[in-house]
Amino acid sequence: MLSVFIGFGGPKAEEVAKELERFLNDEKIENFLASPLSNAILANESDFSAEINKKLLTYDITVFVCHKDTHRNDQVRKEINLLYRKHLESKIIPFSACDHCLPRRLKGKHWHPLHFAPEKAMESFPRLLNRIYRSYFELIPKPTGRVTETDPMVRQ
Numbered sequence: 001m002l003s004v005f006i007g008f009g010g011p012k013a014e015e016v017a018k019e020l021e022r023f024l025n026d027e028k029i030e031n032f033l034a035s036p037l038s039n040a041i042l043a044n045e046s047d048f049s050a051e052i053n054k055k056l057l058t059y060d061i062t063v064f065v066c067h068k069d070t071h072r073n074d075q076v077r078k079e080i081n082l083l084y085r086k087h088l089e090s091k092i093i094p095f096s097a098c099d100h101c102l103p104r105r106l107k108g109k110h111w112h113p114l115h116f117a118p119e120k121a122m123e124s125f126p127r128l129l130n131r132i133y134r135s136y137f138e139l140i141p142k143p144t145g146r147v148t149e150t151d152p153m154v155r156q
Contacts, residue, residue, distance in 0.1 A: 003030040003134070004024055004029055004060070005059040005061070008076070009062070010067050010069030012068050014035065015117040017033055032105075064106065071102060076103055080103055091135065094113035097118040
């Protein structure tokens, strides 16, 4: 089953991230909003940072919602660096209000951020959902070798 980790940096990005969480819930996609107020955090969870790292590494796709202050956010940088250290940067989708909002590691040739209008982010959620599915299916290993019929009734 497809799972999406939602990271963000700054108050404007958090608003968009919360809306994205609701949208993905409506689409019946498992997701985790990286916030202490997230519904997915257990009430007795003592180490929020460890929970974030665990989910960050195990969820299929990571969407970083980037807005005005995201490029200066230490938590987002830590999350991106962790994915790089584990060679999981291919599962990142930057969802950005504009290019200057992106953290430095998300700029460059590896990513093509999906941009949204800052005041109308929700209008871009269907395009983001399409990108999530495409990225997910690109991560699934392709079969190797030749597939042959195993039914003895079929002539070879």
